[in-house]
Amino acid sequence: xxxxxxxxxxxxxxxxxxxPRRDRPPLPSRRARAAERTVGAVALAATAVTVWLGxxxxxPDQVQGNLVxxxxxxxxxxxxALYLAFGLAAVASLLYLWPRTRSLxxxxxxxxxxxxxxxxxxxxxxxxxxxxxPTWGVWWVWDARLTSTAVLLVLFLGYLAMRRIPAEPEVRxxxxxxxxxxxxxxxxxxxxxxxxxxxxxQGATVLNANLSxxxxxSMAWTLLLGFLALTLxxxxxxxxxxxxxxxxxxLGGGExxxxxxxxxxxxxxxxxxxxxxxPLGVG
Numbered sequence: 556x557x558x559x560x561x562x563x564x565x566x567x568x569x570x571x572x573x574x575p576r577r578d579r580p581p582l583p584s585r586r587a588r589a590a591e592r593t594v595g596a597v598a599l600a601a602t603a604v605t606v607w608l609g610x611x612x613x614x615p616d617q618v619q620g621n622l623v624x625x626x627x628x629x630x631x632x633x634x635x636a637l638y639l640a641f642g643l644a645a646v647a648s649l650l651y652l653w654p655r656t657r658s659l660x661x662x663x664x665x666x667x668x669x670x671x672x673x674x675x676x677x678x679x680x681x682x683x684x685x686x687x688x689p690t691w692g693v694w695w696v697w698d699a700r701l702t703s704t705a706v707l708l709v710l711f712l713g714y715l716a717m718r719r720i721p722a723e724p725e726v727r728x729x730x731x732x733x734x735x736x737x738x739x740x741x742x743x744x745x746x747x748x749x750x751x752x753x754x755x756x757q758g759a760t761v762l763n764a765n766l767s768x769x770x771x772x773s774m775a776w777t778l779l780l781g782f783l784a785l786t787l788x789x790x791x792x793x794x795x796x797x798x799x800x801x802x803x804x805x806l807g808g809g810e811x812x813x814x815x816x817x818x819x820x821x822x823x824x825x826x827x828x829x830x831x832x833x834p835l836g837v838g
Contacts, residue, residue, distance in 0.1 A: 580802055580805050580806075581801045581802065581805055583798055590794075591791065591794045591795065591798075594787060594790055594791045594794065595791040597787055598784060598787035598788045598790070598791050601780060601783055601784035601787055602784040602785075602788060604780065604784075605627055605777060605780050605781045605784045608627070608773070608776075608777040608780065609624050609627035609628070609777050609781070610624060612773060612777070613627075613773050613774050613777050614773070614774070619690070622686065622689055622690070623774075625682060625685065625686045626770070626774075626778060627777050627778055627780075627781040628682055628781060628785075629679065629682040629683055629686055630778070630781075630782070631778075631781040631782045631784070631785035631786075632675050632678045632679045632682060632785060633675075633679045633683075633704075634782060634785070634786075635672070635675045635785050635786060635788075635789045636672050636675035636676040636678070636679050637676075637679075637704070637707070637742055637745055637746070638742070639668075639672075639786065639789055640668045640669065640671055640672025640675060640676075640789060640793075641668070641669065641672045641676075641707065641711065641738070641739060641742055642739070642742065643664070643665075643668040643793075644664075644665040644666075644668040644669045644672065644711075644735050644739070645665075645735055645736055645739035645742070647661040647662070647664040647665035647668065647735075648661070648662075648665045648731065648732035648733075648735040648736055648739075649732070649736065651665070651728055651729075651732045652729070652732050652733075652736075659724060659725075659728060659804070662724075662727075662728035662731060662732070663797055663800045663801060663804065664793075664797060665731065665732065665735055666715075666718060666731065666800055667793050667796035667797040667800050668793060669711050669714055669715060669735065670715060670796055671789060671792045671793055671796055672711060673708065673711055673712060673715065674792075675785075675789065676704070676707065676708045676711070677708065679704060680701070680704060680705060680708065683701065683704075687755075691755055696755060698754045698755050698756055699748040699749070699751070699752040699754045699756075700745065700748045700749055700754050700756035701756065703741060703744050703745040703748050704745050706741055707738065707741045707742065707745060710734075710737070710738035710741060711735075711738050713734065713738075714731060714734045714735055714738060717730060717731065717734055718731055724804065724807075
């Protein structure tokens, strides 16, 4: 005679699971998207005009010849990396650490600025090496300006690596802010390196101590246009990266809530860790 079947016990109730997220992702408004597209279009146009002027309109230099055309790119890239991107990251990090202005908005802004700044920092070193090979005879030399710029790149790469360590958003933001401020100490060292040490790298061409530019005419205007174009490129990349960062934080926040709820739901299981009884089969 077969034994009576007993119904299987109901699975444990997942207590504490949050309802599906109903908040919308932080998408920018139409006005913000229009501003982003406008900045991108102007940046593209200004860059195209700079390339045209730099390659076909401006004359070659009396000493460096056509090699001087790198001056319309290299200083502007360095300006964005050293001063705009990493300087903005330092300011945003300081505003996050200040209790009255503490907001994850500043943390996202600092992270976006560092990520874009790392790209420009790499471009600075690459374009400088291309310029240095025919000028100095070597691709790389342990010059004070070059070395301090390379150290700055390593420091902010460490910043980005540290942000990958799993942590609560507030904890990650505070750690990142301190690292960004520590790395930013190298910025004035890079700036004043040509004055503090005897280096192969030339001094300032436009904003020197005597305020006497060493470049004139169409070359000067093309150089200034290059600075403007690369600044607009930075602003556009910063806006795009900030928007992506906001979406990443929104998605990460949902995953964190779900993980915490699942851990809380584990409390519905028996405290001794035993599993529910299996249903009895036919005897």
